[in-house]
Amino acid sequence: MEKDxxxxxxxxxxxxxxxxxxxGTLSHDLNRWWHQIRGKENPYLxxxxxxxxxxxxxxxxxxxxxxxxxxxxxxxxLGIIGKNGAGKSTLLKILSKVxxxxxxxxxxxxxxxxLLEVGTGFNGEMTGRENIFLNGAIxxxxxxEITSKLDEIIEFSGCERYIDTPVKRYSSGMxxxxxxxxxxxxxxxxxxxxxxxxxxxxxxxxxxxxxMQDISKGExxxxxxxxxxxxxxxxxxxxxxxxxxxxxxxxxxxxxAVSYYLGGEAEAMNLKTFGKEHDLPVFKLNEISLYNLGQxxxxxxQENELIVLNTxxxxxxxxxxxxxxxxxxxxxxxxxxxxxxxxxxFTLKKGxxxxxxxxxxxxxxxxxxxxxxxxxxxxxxxxFVEKDIISFTVVDSGRELGTYMGREPGFIRPxxxxxxx
Amino acid sequence: xxxxxxxxxxxxxxxxxxKFFSLNLKEVWQxxxxxxxxxxxxxxxxxxxxxxxxxWYLIQPLFTSVTFTIIFNxxxxxxxxNVPPFLFNLAGITVWNYFTACLNGTSDTFKANASIxxxxxxxxxxxxxxxxxxxxxxxxxxxxxxxxxxxxxxFKGSDLTLNISLLFFPILIAxxxxxxxxxxxxxxxxxxxxRDFSYLITFGIQLxxxxxxxxxxxxxxxxxxxxxxxxxxxxxxAYIIETSRYMLLNIGEISFSGLTYTLIFxxxxxxxxxxxxxxxxxxxxDTV
Numbered sequence: 001m002e003k004d005x006x007x008x009x010x011x012x013x014x015x016x017x018x019x020x021x022x023x024g025t026l027s028h029d030l031n032r033w034w035h036q037i038r039g040k041e042n043p044y045l046x047x048x049x050x051x052x053x054x055x056x057x058x059x060x061x062x063x064x065x066x067x068x069x070x071x072x073x074x075x076x077x078l079g080i081i082g083k084n085g086a087g088k089s090t091l092l093k094i095l096s097k098v099x100x101x102x103x104x105x106x107x108x109x110x111x112x113x114x115l116l117e118v119g120t121g122f123n124g125e126m127t128g129r130e131n132i133f134l135n136g137a138i139x140x141x142x143x144x145e146i147t148s149k150l151d152e153i154i155e156f157s158g159c160e161r162y163i164d165t166p167v168k169r170y171s172s173g174m175x176x177x178x179x180x181x182x183x184x185x186x187x188x189x190x191x192x193x194x195x196x197x198x199x200x201x202x203x204x205x206x207x208x209x210x211x212m213q214d215i216s217k218g219e220x221x222x223x224x225x226x227x228x229x230x231x232x233x234x235x236x237x238x239x240x241x242x243x244x245x246x247x248x249x250x251x252x253x254x255x256x257a258v259s260y261y262l263g264g265e266a267e268a269m270n271l272k273t274f275g276k277e278h279d280l281p282v283f284k285l286n287e288i289s290l291y292n293l294g295q296x297x298x299x300x301x302q303e304n305e306l307i308v309l310n311t312x313x314x315x316x317x318x319x320x321x322x323x324x325x326x327x328x329x330x331x332x333x334x335x336x337x338x339x340x341x342x343x344x345x346f347t348l349k350k351g352x353x354x355x356x357x358x359x360x361x362x363x364x365x366x367x368x369x370x371x372x373x374x375x376x377x378x379x380x381x382x383x384f385v386e387k388d389i390i391s392f393t394v395v396d397s398g399r400e401l402g403t404y405m406g407r408e409p410g411f412i413r414p415x416x417x418x419x420x421x
Numbered sequence: 422x423x424x425x426x427x428x429x430x431x432x433x434x435x436x437x438x439x440k441f442f443s444l445n446l447k448e449v450w451q452x453x454x455x456x457x458x459x460x461x462x463x464x465x466x467x468x469x470x471x472x473x474x475x476x477w478y479l480i481q482p483l484f485t486s487v488t489f490t491i492i493f494n495x496x497x498x499x500x501x502x503n504v505p506p507f508l509f510n511l512a513g514i515t516v517w518n519y520f521t522a523c524l525n526g527t528s529d530t531f532k533a534n535a536s537i538x539x540x541x542x543x544x545x546x547x548x549x550x551x552x553x554x555x556x557x558x559x560x561x562x563x564x565x566x567x568x569x570x571x572x573x574x575x576f577k578g579s580d581l582t583l584n585i586s587l588l589f590f591p592i593l594i595a596x597x598x599x600x601x602x603x604x605x606x607x608x609x610x611x612x613x614x615x616r617d618f619s620y621l622i623t624f625g626i627q628l629x630x631x632x633x634x635x636x637x638x639x640x641x642x643x644x645x646x647x648x649x650x651x652x653x654x655x656x657x658x659a660y661i662i663e664t665s666r667y668m669l670l671n672i673g674e675i676s677f678s679g680l681t682y683t684l685i686f687x688x689x690x691x692x693x694x695x696x697x698x699x700x701x702x703x704x705x706x707d708t709v
Contacts, residue, residue, distance in 0.1 A: 016707060029614075093706070097435060097542035100703035106435040120540045125466045134462060137455035138541055166469075 004074040006222050007112075007190060011104035012068040014090050014246075017061055064090040065246045068104070072190075077216040077223045079237035079254055081230075081261050086243040088226050092116055095192050095224065110189025110222065113140050117194070119179030124168030128159055128178055131167050135182045149185045156211075157181035158204075177204055184211045190222045191215065212236060230258050230395065259300075271297040272390045282383060283323070283375060286352070287312040290392045293358075301394045303366050303413065307359040311373075314352045321347035323383075325355065326374040330388075331411045332367055343379060365413040366396040437703075449544050459551035464558055478562045482518060486510040493636045501638070503580040504670045508570055513635040515567050516665045519560040519594065520601050520658060521626050526552035527605025528622050531613045531705050538706060545702040546695075549606055553598045560594070567669075584671040593668065596687050597661050603691035610694075610701035633658040638666075638673050657683035 096114030136146040240257025242250040271289040278285035289297040292305040326341035375384040468474040494506035501509040527549040660679040
């Protein structure tokens with residue numbers, strides 16, 4: 001069967017200049033212009049690092065996207081997945097014509113409407129009704145289209161009572177509801193959606209996801225959907241693209257894409273083996289690993305399963321019982337959460353020790369965590385300290401569709417004992 | 422095989438470089454409702470939460486005219502012929518205000534709308550166009566007050582006569598709006614990268630007013646400072662102000678060579694402004 005390609009991206013690349021736009025800009029502009037009038041290539045396109053936010057680059061220019069190619073068939077729902085800074089938003093911006101690619105082109109057979117934000121262009125001084133028209137027109141609807149759907153939009157938003165009140169008097173939740181309602185009634189051939197689901201209360205999220213499913217499945221619209229929420233991506237999308245450092249790392253059906261993403265993210269991190277630098281006269285640190293009980297460290301750490309932290313260490317000193325290990329746990333913001341230690345539980349023995357620490361089920365909230373290791377002598381003197389010796393990511397296990405899709409607040413999520421008396 | 426015939430029927434293509442000149446009028450027409458709603462937004466949000474509402478539109482030109490009359494006519498003694506000095510100043514200021522409102526409003530396009538432009542696409546030219554149109558409404562209100570004072574002075578016995586060329590006044594205003602739009606688009610594009618221009622524009626407009634024959638007839642500068650008169654003579658705005666006074670109050674004279682120069686200048690400014698604007702709109706979000 002012949003494929004009905006509605007959207008095709010060919011060699012999309014986008015270069016950004018880092019740092020301040022200032023006096024240096026003018027000299028670069030002049031240089032670029034001087035090359036251009038002599039018919040030469042832009043000298044700054046040749047340089048540029050790949051997009052990796054954590055390493056210090058050698059150049060002021062960076063490729064946010066590099067040679068992105070993909071095709072989307074009519075009626076397909078494509079999930080675009082990637083870590084922060086992988087280039088998702090840049091790709092969406094190019095798709096929605098907000099910014100132009102540096103090289104390459106995107107060809108389309110349908111009107112594209114993008115929803116990078118809900119409520120773009122809302123004016124607080126204007127009433128809800130006036131804003132429906134303004135926002136609808138900004139998103140590309142004509143006045144006639146909006147008028148014909150006005151009642152449905154107002155009903156969907158659930159803001160009927162306030163519809164003739166200026167939007168500045170609305171609560172933030174109401175503003176979002178109204179804005180999403182406008183967007184939900186857009187009728188382009190291709191809809192580009194950034195994470196707009198993480199807004200509103202649980203009831204509204206359910207409504208919003210239901211509406212999105214109607215759009216994609218019922219009405220056969222082509223949708224490009226970007227989200228961090230794997231449960232939402234899994235339930236909505238049919239195919240997935242994974243972006244890593246501005247390049248397409250994986251393309252395929254959504255199940256494989258999600259497991260690639262989660263696996264790829266956790267793989268190298270959940271197991272760390274150590275070499276010569278950790279071979280000291282007193283001890284030799286061999287390995288630190290984390291895994292769900294019954295799984296291996298290659299699998300993703302699920303938040304609702306028991307998590308094991310295994311430390312493999314060889315004590316060479318004769319009096320092994322003088323030593324113990326302490327970990328400090330930090331969240332992704334670098335805030336210390338707590339410290340824990342084997343002191344008081346058991347003493348170490350000479351030779352290889354496999355020290356296991358069990359975190360109960362449903363203890364960690366999904367997110368990334370960092371551990372710092374301390375090896376302490378006589379319970380007072382740390383003889384070895386390494387900050388961020390291992391990091392690990394805990395993921396939520398894909399809750400039922402229709403339940404709350406957002407992340408709960410906080411970093412731990414213990415299951416306490418509840419009783420009804 | 423199949424791809425060869427299919428590859429031609431793409432609806433549109435997103436590419437790095439714009440064609441040299443691409444004003445997609447069809448697309449602008451599709452978004453005409455947005456243009457209308459932007460104008461509506463600009464007009465109604467000005468009135469909100471003010472006691473005097475649209476009266477604010479009238480207070481500014483009236484007070485400026487009174488000030489100019491006191492300083493330039495009573496103190497400095499500029500002669501406005503048989504036309505009352507206040508009416509002379511009010512005519513100049515009303516027309517001048519339309520130009521500055523257009524220029525100020527449009528020169529801020531990219532910076533002021535960065536949050537909308539960064540999230541959704543629509544033909545960017547809609548925004549400066551809406552500024553020019555909503556200011557036209559403001560100009561209309563200010564022009565009404567001019568007509569009111571005209572009638573007042575007429576019945577008070579001032580020697581006011583109508584000029585048949587008044588019929589061309591709307592064209593003159595349109596030219597002024599297009600000039601403001603063209604220059605505004607040019608400046609707004611440059612402001613995205615170099616903020617220096619936004620400082621330049623605020624005091625530049627003030628200086629320009631003194632060179633635009635707003636509070637004196639062009640004839641006067643030729644008499645009193647013949648060696649500097651060329652500065653005013655090269656200013657297309659001076660001709661528009663002078664001509665509008667000729668049309669409205671039947672004083673001064675029409676310089677056809679001056680008007681031709683103005684028209685050519687306006688068309689050139691508009692086309693250059695449009696070109697630069699088109700080039701900027703594709704990537705300004707990276708530099709703003």
